[in-house]
Amino acid sequence: MGTTASGIVLVGGQIVVAHIGDSRIYRLRGGTLEQITADHTFVQRLVDSGRITPEEAAVHPRRSVLMRVLGDVDAAPEIDTKVLDTRPGDRWLLCSDGLSSYVSDERIAAALQSTTSAQAAADRLVKDSLDHGAPDNVTVIVVDIGDSDDPAPQHLFVGSAAAPLSFEGESARRPIRLPTLLLHPLKASQPEDAHFEPEREGYLEELIQEDRRRAMRRRITWLVVVVLAIAVIVTTVVVGYQWTQSRYYVGVDHGRVAVFRGVQQNIGPIHLSSVYQTTTIEVADLPAFYRESVRNTLGADDLRDALAIVDRLSNQAGDQQ
Incomplete structure (x- = not known):
């Protein structure tokens, strides 16, 4: 199991950033929204290498595949860290992909600029995410930088990092009662391809090969569509001309x-x-x-x-x- 983690620490006039996974950190400064972190996803690697566009990445079937996570899959995960300057008036946003995958950067910037309260901005972004069909794992933190030179440190954890993991043995599980089973019948369903970290060598190469096959199938599909369209046009022209020659x-x-x-x-x-x-x-x-x-x-x-x-x-x- 693994999770994403994105955090900031304010030290004087600087922000220390730590990040792993596909949660994101944004900074709004002077009306301009900037994404500070980079997604550790398979599709982001494809975008960085120029194989697909950001628009194609948004609908890619493997867009949820994570290449780096925080969890028990790696004893020493590689975490991105950086130190950035910040100034009074900056507004920082930390969010899970429940927000960034369903609400565009333009709408995020508009929500951050249109509300003066950090809490109101966070509430609006959560509502926008749910209105756009996001699942219930929508985590949003909005931090405003004030004029204080050295504010008292405050530590806040939210999302899956807010509570320690707990495990229950088989004996601790409550039995399923008949009324509950009748009201909420069990459904046999395959788990979706959610966030996960590849555990074996060559997994990235396999995904790249799969993406190449997908691109080839897409090209073949478009070629077939174009050929069929041309055939329909030619047939229509031929039939139409033959009809004119009967007059x-x-x-x-x-x-x-x-x-x-x-x-x-x-x-x-x-x-x-x-x-x-x-x-x-x-x-x-x-x-x-x-x-x-x-x-x-x-x-x-x-x-x-x-x-x-x-x-x-x-x-x-x-x-x-």
Whole structure:
């Protein structure tokens, strides 16, 4: 078992920081929020190496995998420590991933700036986390730096570090009674991949290989989607063009009545109609009404209908002569 730990100690005008895991420490100074600690997670290593973006890390299936924790997995865990200057007016935030994983840095900064009371800011951040669907392990500490040069030291532990571990033997466990079992039936469920520290050599390499396979599957999925989309577009274009070639109309071709195959539209340089048959009927020989109608084109239901229109126009041309 292991846990994360993030702590600060105010010594004069300086802050001493100690950190391990994926809890975070922020500093708000002059309206700017800065993340002081770095997450000891698998996805953070991927981000640092440029393999994924921070946006991809936020939804990565292994985002909860910790590479370093405080617990019984390592007798001498590597803890990040640093000493930073602080000044009156600084506001420090210590939080678990129940806050940072569900509330954006922009919303955190807005909450810290909009409230004057540290307690009110902490309460608002906890509420924002729960409103965004965070689990119940939301830990938030807000510390304001005042004008006092050497404040009295105060020690405060919260979260899983607030109480010592206790273990109960099998005999100390209360038996499950029938009414309780009926009201709260046991559910067979697989535990989720929560925070844990790799315990064997090569685990990081295994995760990297898994991430590569995941990236490859994602690329293949996108490739299949693109190919299917192109296939749908091509099929639609082909079917649409074939439909246009089943249509006919009567118009003018070099001064003569002609039957056209297709529709009277163009898609850029692509013509959706072509001359099917040019007749010997001169448009000038038609009566004025028919002459104008042919120039505006006459639609036909099919080829037989188009040829029937040509026969009627031929009769009108003969009568005109």
